[in-house]
Amino acid sequence: MIRKQSKQRDLILNYVKSMDAHASAEEIFDGINQTDEKISLATIYRNLNILAEMDEIKKISHPTYGYVYDKTCEPHDHFYCTECKSFMDVNTKYHEELDNETQKETKLRIYSHSTLFEGICNTCLKKYSH
Amino acid sequence: MIRKQSKQRDLILNYVKSMDAHASAEEIFDGINQTDEKISLATIYRNLNILAEMDEIKKISHPTYGYVYDKTCEPHDHFYCTECKSFMDVNTKYHEELDNETQKETKLRIYSHSTLFEGICNTCLKKYSH
DNA sequence: ATTATAATAAGAATAGTTCTTAGTAAGGAG
């Protein structure tokens, strides 16, 4: 299907590109609709899916809250706090050797990976060290 | 809260322990209700959450289809086929050094990790090599 | 300019999950 450009899709892409963390569809909807521009929720969902398909953004499943969207498409790791359920990027180096190792052992065709670390975030650590 | 034993929870736990792959709440519901035992869907959901909380089973978010449940609580890796959306365990060795590396670099308290590999499964590879 | 078709808004529909309520069962205390 040949895609036509649309003001709404451009706005959504720019909004996601401007975010410094992950956000859900609902949060993106709220964020955009606080400005002058009004976009319907169904349009937000439809375009987030289209943009993810176009590899302009990345759709990530959050361990507790459905899907969130990320401006970074390159594979990268995440940290999940099992206490407060917060979820954030981890920017350590990409371990290509894991892909090779797993491909060799499983015979699957592996293109990339992303690792989800679990633990306790700094805010929760402080809270529980009292 | 003091938990009481219940026939339903035991059945659900045994069912999950007997599965050889991941299953959704709905699939577990269907599986159990094909036998003589009838358990309501709300009870399935409630107990899956309780069992995950009790660390008897593991609740995992599937990249495209909500949550699935796994009899294995120990952290382990997964493979996701971007073509057919299948999702399976990968049993390579646990890389503890990743936890240490990331903990050192981020100052977060890291307890474990699990890696999600993406690529093309064997079935899809064959299909597209024609 | 015309025309084909992708896009939109708005709300209806669907799917997945949790909540409510009234009744049942587990298991500790007497």
Add this chain to the structure above:
DNA sequence: CTCCTTACTAAGAACTATTCTTATTATAAT
């Protein structure tokens, strides 16, 4: 063993997240 407290269940209502429907509008090729 019986009583009593409280966690448990079934059934369906309610809620939440997401997708679909329909009529209309916008994009871009001819």
